[in-house]
Amino acid sequence: xxxxxxxxxxxxxxxxxxxxxxxxxDAEVLVTSDAKVVAAADRVVFPGQGAMPDCxxxxxxxxxxxxxxxxxxxxxxxxxxxGLQMLFDTSEEGDTRGLGIFPGKVRRFAVSGSAQGQATxxxxxxxxxxxxxxxxxxxxxxxxxxAARFYFVHSYYASPAAGNLIAGETDxxxxxxxxxxxxxxxxxxxHPEKSHTSGLRLLANFISWKP
Amino acid sequence: xxxxxxxPCLDVTxxxxxxxxxxxxxxxxxxxVEIARRYDEQGADELTFLDITASSDERDxxxxxxEGVAAKVFIPxxxxxxxxxxxxxxxxxxxxxxxxxxxxxxVQNPDLVAEASARYGSQCIVVAIDAKRVxxxxxxxxxxxxxxxxxxxxxxxxxxxxxxxxxxxxxxxxARKMQDLGAGEILxxxxxxxxxREGFDLALTRSISDAVDIPVIxxxxxxxxxxxxxxxxxxxADAVLAASIFHFGEFSVRQAKEYMASRGxxxxx
Numbered sequence: 001x002x003x004x005x006x007x008x009x010x011x012x013x014x015x016x017x018x019x020x021x022x023x024x025x026d027a028e029v030l031v032t033s034d035a036k037v038v039a040a041a042d043r044v045v046f047p048g049q050g051a052m053p054d055c056x057x058x059x060x061x062x063x064x065x066x067x068x069x070x071x072x073x074x075x076x077x078x079x080x081x082x083g084l085q086m087l088f089d090t091s092e093e094g095d096t097r098g099l100g101i102f103p104g105k106v107r108r109f110a111v112s113g114s115a116q117g118q119a120t121x122x123x124x125x126x127x128x129x130x131x132x133x134x135x136x137x138x139x140x141x142x143x144x145x146x147a148a149r150f151y152f153v154h155s156y157y158a159s160p161a162a163g164n165l166i167a168g169e170t171d172x173x174x175x176x177x178x179x180x181x182x183x184x185x186x187x188x189x190x191h192p193e194k195s196h197t198s199g200l201r202l203l204a205n206f207i208s209w210k211p
Numbered sequence: 212x213x214x215x216x217x218x219p220c221l222d223v224t225x226x227x228x229x230x231x232x233x234x235x236x237x238x239x240x241x242x243x244v245e246i247a248r249r250y251d252e253q254g255a256d257e258l259t260f261l262d263i264t265a266s267s268d269e270r271d272x273x274x275x276x277x278e279g280v281a282a283k284v285f286i287p288x289x290x291x292x293x294x295x296x297x298x299x300x301x302x303x304x305x306x307x308x309x310x311x312x313x314x315x316x317x318v319q320n321p322d323l324v325a326e327a328s329a330r331y332g333s334q335c336i337v338v339a340i341d342a343k344r345v346x347x348x349x350x351x352x353x354x355x356x357x358x359x360x361x362x363x364x365x366x367x368x369x370x371x372x373x374x375x376x377x378x379x380x381x382x383x384x385x386a387r388k389m390q391d392l393g394a395g396e397i398l399x400x401x402x403x404x405x406x407x408r409e410g411f412d413l414a415l416t417r418s419i420s421d422a423v424d425i426p427v428i429x430x431x432x433x434x435x436x437x438x439x440x441x442x443x444x445x446x447x448a449d450a451v452l453a454a455s456i457f458h459f460g461e462f463s464v465r466q467a468k469e470y471m472a473s474r475g476x477x478x479x480x
Contacts, residue, residue, distance in 0.1 A: 010332075014307045018282050050332035111424045122213075123426045123449060125334055125395055129214045129256055129479040149214060149479045151287060153334040153395070172213060194287050194309060196251070 001027045003207070004041030006068065006083075008033055008058040010050045016080065019193035020045065023204040035067035043207070044071040046187075048082025052106065052156070053094035055082050065099070072101050072185055078206050079187030081154060084180065087187055088158050102180060103161035109172065122173045125155045132168045132178055132190065140186050140205045141167075148198040150190035152178070157189060184211040214479040215443045216256035216450035217467050218289075218428065219457045221246060224264045226272035247280045250457070253464035255286065256479060259312070259398075259452060262292030274306040281307025291339055291398070300327045304335060312398055314339035315371045318378055321392055328393025337428075338394040341374055342367040342382040342415055343402040367415050374402030382415070383422050390423045397423060398452065401431040408434025408455070416446030428452050436462060436470040443476050 091106035168179030192199035227241040291312030346366040365383035401412035429448035
């Protein structure tokens with residue numbers, strides 16, 4: 001089995017590839033910026049770090065958009081962090097257009113002011129281990145406890161226009177969508193590759209997923 | 212709810228962990244991978260590696276350390292020490308670090324923080340601030356927050372070179388400036404408390420934490436588990452970092468988190 005981890009030059013993909021190799025020792029994990037390799041892969045992981053405008057630009061500079069859109073149509077596809085955000089129509093970050101695979105918008109967390117009192121103030125980025133409430137049954141949640149903690153680090157979150165996309169929610173001052181699912185696509189705002197046992201389980205589930 | 216984080220800190224020189232890490236039944240007390248795995252099993256939320264290698268010939272060894280740890284331990288890794296250029300940030304991230312901590316170089320060249328965060332994202336840029344009290348604490352302020360953040364200067368200044376060199380920069384305005392330049396997190400060490408085991412400088416921690424919108428990690432002075440809880444409850448830190456109480460096997464990370472939970476703090480158990 002070939003698993004492509006799409007590399008468009010934004011940040012460190014070693015953690016993602018190491019975690020995949022850990023859960024799927026027999027799979028061939030390919031960190032790649034080559035559209036042909038993506039096209040030939042059996043499963044595709046779409047990570048992302050940094051700012052979304054840069055991510056979209058670097059993805060297009062490498063001519064990866066058609067291969068990503070094709071993979072999102074017909075193969076097990078896992079978006080991670082900005083890789084989730086890029087699947088939506090638009091982002092408030094730099095007023096960027098996304099891939100438009102999912103309807104909806106990516107918004108910035110409001111820095112909560114003194115109205116809430118300093119003691120309960122929420123910092124941005126949302127950084128650390130938070131609970132993921134599973135909103136649907138899904139093969140990628142198999143063996144992952146409801147409300148298990150995953151590692152997050154982000155300042156923007158997706159707000160899907162269709163409620164039936166929502167696979168998981170997290171409470172950070174309000175409930176936001178931290179996982180979306182449709183057909184062969186699953187995408188998470190948190191970092192499964194940095195989320196210890198629960199994260200590794202989710203990645204293992206992705207490897208064996210037959211959508 | 213978001214959990215408060217507990218972060219063990221490891222000093223590394225020439226690829227080896229130093230400062231007497233003393234776990235029972237550890238085959239090799241200096242092996243970074245083995246120690247990292249042990250902390251991971253205990254429930255550490257992240258690990259911080261501080262590279263204190265003096266010789267420039269041996270500086271690249273930290274990259275191998277991070278590569279080795281990142282292949283086995285699937286929690287966030289922060290690396291600091293000797294980061295001077297954007298290229299240093301790139302190499303550490305590529306070797307498997309999730310965050311890179313910038314200290315002295317941020318003082319010498321604040322643009323480094325702006326450049327590195329613009330290039331790799333704020334989420335991976337930590338600015339380490341070593342602060343020292345320069346105005347004696349009055350009774351009314353002791354153990355509490357500094358009164359009136361509107362005042363021009365706080366009671367703490369930024370120091371470099373392990374607390375030996377004064378910069379004349381006010382710690383509170385420096386923290387705000389680092390946030391504005393793109394830092395995603397602040398690692399705040401009290402140079403007055405570091406190594407004393409008397410507990411965090413809570414007034415410092417609270418002043419900085421209240422002054423910025425980004426998370427603050429409290430560091431310096433932890434001698435018992437209650438100090439960790441105080442860092443969160445009084446200092447309003449988002450994370451607490453400690454070295455010696457964990458290294459010498461006095462307390463495990465799990466014990467620390469269980470104690471914090473007993474004090475009503477949200478932790479990942």
